[in-house]
Amino acid sequence: MSAAADRMRRIAASVRAPGRGLRMPLAQGVFTVALVLLPGVVGRTAWAHGDWLPRHGGIMNEGGETSFELVQGARGVYFYPSDHGEPLSAQGAVGKLTRVHGGAALTHDAKADGKERLLVQGLRVKAGERLTLRVVFAAGNIAVGRFVVPQPGLSVREVSTSSASSRGS
Amino acid sequence: MKYSKRVLAIAAGVVCASLLGCGGSSGGGSGGFLGLPPSSSSGGATQGPGASNPPPPAPPEDPLKGAPEFARMTWFGITNWHYQIGDKGVLLDGEVVNSGRDANPAAVTKALDALVASPVPPLGKDAEAASKLSVDVILLGHIHPDHSVQLPEWAKQTGKMVYAPPAECATLVSKGIPAEQCVGLKGGEVIKLGEFASVRAVRWVHSVDCDEYSNGTGGPETFGFLFTVKTRSGKVLSWYTSDSGAGGPDLTTPRKVTTVDGQGVSTTTTYGSPLANLKSAIKDAGLDGFDIWQGGPESRMVYQARTVIPAFGVKTFMPHHLNSRAANGQSFALTYGMHYAYSVDDQPKLKELLSTLDVPQIYPTNYFDAWVYDKDGVRPVDNAAMKAVYGLPAQGAGPGQQYPNPRAGSLECPAD
Numbered sequence: 001m002s003a004a005a006d007r008m009r010r011i012a013a014s015v016r017a018p019g020r021g022l023r024m025p026l027a028q029g030v031f032t033v034a035l036v037l038l039p040g041v042v043g044r045t046a047w048a049h050g051d052w053l054p055r056h057g058g059i060m061n062e063g064g065e066t067s068f069e070l071v072q073g074a075r076g077v078y079f080y081p082s083d084h085g086e087p088l089s090a091q092g093a094v095g096k097l098t099r100v101h102g103g104a105a106l107t108h109d110a111k112a113d114g115k116e117r118l119l120v121q122g123l124r125v126k127a128g129e130r131l132t133l134r135v136v137f138a139a140g141n142i143a144v145g146r147f148v149v150p151q152p153g154l155s156v157r158e159v160s161t162s163s164a165s166s167r168g169s
Numbered sequence: 170m171k172y173s174k175r176v177l178a179i180a181a182g183v184v185c186a187s188l189l190g191c192g193g194s195s196g197g198g199s200g201g202f203l204g205l206p207p208s209s210s211s212g213g214a215t216q217g218p219g220a221s222n223p224p225p226p227a228p229p230e231d232p233l234k235g236a237p238e239f240a241r242m243t244w245f246g247i248t249n250w251h252y253q254i255g256d257k258g259v260l261l262d263g264e265v266v267n268s269g270r271d272a273n274p275a276a277v278t279k280a281l282d283a284l285v286a287s288p289v290p291p292l293g294k295d296a297e298a299a300s301k302l303s304v305d306v307i308l309l310g311h312i313h314p315d316h317s318v319q320l321p322e323w324a325k326q327t328g329k330m331v332y333a334p335p336a337e338c339a340t341l342v343s344k345g346i347p348a349e350q351c352v353g354l355k356g357g358e359v360i361k362l363g364e365f366a367s368v369r370a371v372r373w374v375h376s377v378d379c380d381e382y383s384n385g386t387g388g389p390e391t392f393g394f395l396f397t398v399k400t401r402s403g404k405v406l407s408w409y410t411s412d413s414g415a416g417g418p419d420l421t422t423p424r425k426v427t428t429v430d431g432q433g434v435s436t437t438t439t440y441g442s443p444l445a446n447l448k449s450a451i452k453d454a455g456l457d458g459f460d461i462w463q464g465g466p467e468s469r470m471v472y473q474a475r476t477v478i479p480a481f482g483v484k485t486f487m488p489h490h491l492n493s494r495a496a497n498g499q500s501f502a503l504t505y506g507m508h509y510a511y512s513v514d515d516q517p518k519l520k521e522l523l524s525t526l527d528v529p530q531i532y533p534t535n536y537f538d539a540w541v542y543d544k545d546g547v548r549p550v551d552n553a554a555m556k557a558v559y560g561l562p563a564q565g566a567g568p569g570q571q572y573p574n575p576r577a578g579s580l581e582c583p584a585d
Binding site (some may be wrong): 062064065066082084085088135137139140141142143144 | 313315375376377378379380381383384385389398468573576
């Protein structure tokens with residue numbers, strides 16, 4: 001099992017039972033788990049490199065120093081950069097996303113979409129794909145986020161970033 | 170008044186961390202060593218009117234009479250260190266919880282009590298000093314939750330001076346700590362620890378992962394600390410403690426720091442490169458290198474070691490950034506013991522490099538492992554009483570089960 005999937009499984013094990021009013025059950029997948037994360041749960045999480053929880057309903061990159069949260073949206077795939085839980089400015093950042101699936105590699109451009117995220121326009125990622133995002137920030141530093149899209153057999157569920165963005169610790 | 174004096178000292182570029190041994194030392198050399206004072210019993214001053222055989226001149230007073238014999242080092246997770254140098258104790262980071270966003274007063278009290286109240290076996294001629302540990306100075310390398318959350322509580326409970334990235338000083342003030350109790354580091358500060366020891370702040374670089382690049386932006390302002398201690402034997406102890414593994418251009422690129430004032434105006438300041446900053450600190454200390462490097466191994470240690478070890482003649486490597494990440498679901502907890510062990514085999518390139526350079530690795534097997542560093546090198550010492558406070562065995566790992574390092578396989582990059 002990949003480290004990302006294992007991490008999401010641990011998150012699922014630690015999350016509170018969902019209350020009424022949630023739009024979907026936990027069984028629908030790890031993205032749903034991320035959606036129901038509560039600030040109280042986040043507050044009990046160990047703070048360490050690579051252990052950060054998603055704030056926008058997406059998945060986090062594996063390990064690494066700079067964190068990226070991948071969110072499948074209607075316009076494409078969003079990436080939210082952060083440093084140990086604190087958002088990093090994406091303004092002026094440019095990136096290159098490499099997708100590997102079934103031995104084939106495809107690259108896509110990522111561009112800043114506002115201050116807090118980058119967007120790969122029109123892209124939909126699929127389970128099992130390996131993604132590497134390389135971002136050059138406006139100030140010149142370079143960070144890399146690596147993902148394995150989890151849940152074989154399921155595509156990444158689309159989430160509403162506008163509603164998810166109000167969550168977080 | 171005490172704080173006013175400190176502010177003046179800071180302005181002069183010299184920070185006096187103790188009330189002893191600082192006066193008149195601003196122009197002193199390495200370690201703030203003061204010259205031989207005139208002796209009232211020497212020369213002709215003792216000759217009486219009827220003296221036919223003046224007594225031989227008294228031997229000059231040993232200028233190192235009050236110098237420590239050694240430094241005692243205690244590690245308690247991540248990059249938490251306590252260093253006792255004579256009668257001065259230095260705390261680094263002190264992140265004893267590694268969870269949550271607010272300090273835990275009880276956890277800090279427990280750690281402080283463990284450090285200063287646990288009986289420590291006497292060591293050498295410094296038996297008295299070495300059996301009384303203290304916290305007199307607090308250092309912070311960078312602001313990240315696995316290093317800095319407890320810092321306001323350490324400042325509050327000890328009342329001692331804090332030397333930290335400027336943003337941490339703002340945090341302390343917001344928590345009710347007097348502004349005068351914190352010095353916002355820029356790099357190059359000299360913190361005097363009495364007459365014979367100093368700490369120099371070095372603007373350094375935070376960890377940078379494979380294929381990444383840091384020019385100081387995008388992450389926290391990061392500082393390493395160069396310790397120098399002139400011992401009674403004449404030997405100058407020297408160690409550098411840092412927290413990262415970036416090398417190559419990350420080490421040689423000047424650091425950019427952008428700050429935003431209350432009106433939203435941003436200012437970017439460029440400082441020296443990490444490597445240049447360390448060279449400058451070593452030169453300022455009157456040395457050409459340092460003996461012990463406490464660094465990494467969170468990532469890419471070999472990348473940094475290829476430059477640092479040969480450049481500064483490092484004799485011993487002590488990896489220390491350990492157990493911040495969860496392993497198999499087990500998070501950092503001092504009462505659990507180290508939940509993953511350090512293994513030299515997790516970084517095969519580093520292992521090979523250090524072997525080639527004949528630099529041994531000395532690393533902890535559990536929290537509150539302690540060492541003495543003296544003219545003969547570094548050796549472990551008993552610290553059972555401190556460990557017992559947390560229910561840890563006197564030696565070795567435990568009581569909790571250990572798991573593989575969650576970063577094993579990711580600590581070195583193909584290009585390193």
